[in-house]
Amino acid sequence: MRIVPVPSANDLTESTPALDVLAGSIIDAPQLIHKPQEGTQTEERWLYELQLAGVLPVVEISKSTASTLLPPTLYQWFELKMHKLNSGLLTLFRISLVAFAGLLVVPTETIKPWIPLVFVISTLPPLNFASFFSLEVLALLVRYYEFWFVSMLNTLTWLGLGVIFGDVRAITCLTLWLNYQTVVAIDANFRTFPAAVKSTVISGPAMVALVICCAYSIVADSSFPTLYIGVLPFQSRQVVVFTASTIAVFMFKKAYTKRRRIRIRLQDRKNNPAPTPGRHSIPCVLILARVRLGLRGVSGAGPNANDRATNLGIRPASANARSVYTNSARIQQFHLAPTKALIVDARNILLPKHMLKYLLSPYTKAVLYGFGALGLSTTAISWFLILHEQQKLTESLEVGIAVVATTCSLIFTVACAALAQRDLLRLLIWNFDVLFSTCQGSVLAICLLDLSRWRASSCLAIVAWWLWFHVLLIIDALTPSLTHKLRIRKYFGLPAVIVVICVAASCAVELLIGDEAIFCSRLLWSVQVVNRAGFDIHTSTLAVQRTVTIVGWFPRLLAELAWGSSNQVLFILRQVEYFSPYATFSEPAVTPSAEFVPTERERRKTRF
Known part of the structure; x- marks a missing residue:
């Protein structure tokens, strides 16, 4: 399959040599549009490209739980402190992983005195990081079926592990659920996304380790009670093995997609150093854009051609009236991830x-x-x-x-x-x-x-x-x-x-x-x-x-x-991203004037 870039409006006005249109091939857009032979429209009605099925959402990424609940001065202080506390919180997160392993293999009498400390250590990092998640991006996440599907599996996993523990260790399952739920909602994380990507990479193997421990009854001092549903016995460990193994698949998918998207984005910025609206680009792995197969047009001039030329790349603000940018890039429209356009010939089918x-x-x-x-x-x-x-x-x-x-x-x-x-x-x-x-x-x-x-x-x-x-x-x-x-x-x-x-x-x-x-x-x-x-x-x-x-x-x-719309595809989706004007907490803190602090008026609008 040959993927060709869709030309811009300026490129479409230039003359290009005419080539024969061959059934069963993917055809360069310039060659197609300027083909002088008769029957061009007959050929072009077989050519399709993936186009957006609707307008991408506009969000204000700066609205978070912390910015909504805290007074402006306290929020500003908390934000600056997070830059200093970030490395310590990441250390606590790593310690919590070791503590989780201890919960599984260390005898209960030995680890019981440490349960309160494990609970606090495991709770502080996700609570602090989640307090800066974008609320409007979270509101978009809850519209996606996969978010609820994985969240339900996550809940069943830790409920099942709590039943297996059957003692005070079960309280730590609440913090473990919270840690994994922040990974599920990783698209809303724009202040600690470098650490979140690493935690996503760790989450898959951690779930595999949990599957192995439950499958082979390695969990210390646990009875693995059997639950009866009808006449079919269900061992509690089999429930955890099923849900945890399914979550592991989705975690590996998230880790692979996120790291691949970041690597592609960095390479794209290196090849095209043009300034972007924000400090960082945040690739989404769960929020995706619906697309449809649109008929390839013949017009090579005007705004419509420019819109077609950019509908598979990063759409500039002028390409759509609803693309909104402020000087701080707090309010912005999601973008399609950088990619090359694909034109397909409907006659290129498996049937001769x-x-x-x-x-x-x-x-x-x-x-x-x-x-x-x-x-x-x-x-x-x-x-x-x-x-x-x-x-x-x-x-x-x-x-x-x-x-x-x-x-x-x-x-x-x-x-x-x-x-x-x-x-x-x-x-x-x-x-x-x-x-x-x-x-x-x-x-x-x-x-x-x-x-x-x-x-x-x-x-x-x-x-x-x-x-x-x-x-x-x-x-x-x-x-x-x-x-x-x-x-x-x-x-x-x-x-x-x-x-x-x-x-x-x-x-x-x-x-x-x-x-x-x-x-x-x-x-x-x-x-x-x-x-x-x-x-x-x-x-x-x-x-x-x-x-x-x-x-x-x-x-x-x-x-x-x-x-759903009758003209949009079901499984082929496009990846989107948004830009963050804020420094991540792993970077040095910037001056308060460069960051967004909500005013009292904005806070009242948020509350009402």
């Missing part, structure tokens, strides 16, 4: 070009719709028969319905995959949301195959469910020109999402409260540590964990298909 006209014929479209509707409906019917044994028909009829479900679903899935645009499909393959969902769905499907004892009808129904699961993941690879010709609307995916979620939830309920008539669990993995209790993983436990993840993760897709 000479076969596309046959697939777009009215007869073929009708047959394709029929296969899709029949495949999804028979998949739902097949699962209904599997999960309701008392209403089961003859075995041959059940197998026949499952065969129809799998065959029709496979034909529809192959057709959708064949129409996928190659470059968009490549973006989806390396997209975290798609990879995470694929792993969860595939592991669940394998577990269900084993739980169903490889019965023919159950296996076929599971394969059909797995196919529809992946149809939802490649929706973004279908370009608007093809969906328009096929008369496909995005909300057509709603029934598939509902079937996927309902099947996963029904399987979880059956595993929790049902007998072994439908699903028969077996031991998948067992590890025995010397002088410790063994750690067993059963297929039923692993399947329930995956269903909980899918049922918790996929409602976001359901909401976006139901209420």
Whole structure:
């Protein structure tokens, strides 16, 4: 895939040599716009680029808990002190990590006298750092589904560890929850973000260490109580292993993305030393911009061309009337992270070009719709028969319905995959949301195959469910020109999402409260540590964990298909950033006049 920069308005006015337009390639914008041959507009209607689906938010980053609650003079004093206390707070944070390890392995009688000190040491750093988080950026964070998903996992992890401790050590789980919650809200941290990036790097391995300690019963003086939900026993350590391992994945993602974005930004500033509105650029890892596939225009002059030329880079203030900057850059609009524009050809699909006209014929479209509707409906019917044994028909009829479900679903899935645009499909393959969902769905499907004892009808129904699961993941690879010709609307995916979620939830309920008539669990993995209790993983436990993840993760897709804009993509998002005019607390303190101190009038506006 070749990524080309979108030219500016001045560049578009210059003459460039004409090149032939080739189907199945990504085309340089200047070459395309100045192509003098006839039929240019016919060629260009196949070309798309990623464009913003809406206006990026405008925030005042200076508003924080400290600036809101403290009087101006006290806030100014506290801010200056933070520059001096920062190194000490970071030292306390490192000590708290060692103390956390001690809580896990040191006997309770030995560490009990130190619990109050551990609590204070673990509480001071996150409380002080979080008091300077931008409140308006936090308000944006709570609108994102991933924020609530990871926050819920974080809460369950430390609640589970508190149950495992079962004594005074459980009080420290509150401070540990707070520490990890500040990592979840890292996008709002602009005063201590260098230290926050390092803590994000540490958070993933720390969660892995917690998983190992709980899995092999290394936690000192803990009974690991077993919780019963229905007939399925849940060991408290298995709950912590599940939630902590899932959080570790998201922490590794945050650490990789944050460090990569900072490295790219520093390289960009080195290559382009032009002044920026702030002292630091803060790349966001959770706040992302919605984009859509917009048709590539032919006009090379005027403000519209300039807007198209900058919609994938840092948008200047003049490019949008709602971009707001003050002299102190306290109020500003989020920017898209520096990147190069990508122009894709809608004809560059997996299906051979000479076969596309046959697939777009009215007869073929009708047959394709029929296969899709029949495949999804028979998949739902097949699962209904599997999960309701008392209403089961003859075995041959059940197998026949499952065969129809799998065959029709496979034909529809192959057709959708064949129409996928190659470059968009490549973006989806390396997209975290798609990879995470694929792993969860595939592991669940394998577990269900084993739980169903490889019965023919159950296996076929599971394969059909797995196919529809992946149809939802490649929706973004279908370009608007093809969906328009096929008369496909995005909300057509709603029934598939509902079937996927309902099947996963029904399987979880059956595993929790049902007998072994439908699903028969077996031991998948067992590890025995010397002088410790063994750690067993059963297929039923692993399947329930995956269903909980899918049922918790996929409602976001359901909401976006139901209420989101029809022209914006679901998984392909753009990274954003904002500029901070303030020195970080790891830097020397600047004069008070250079920093923002809220006035009484501004404080009254904030309160009312």
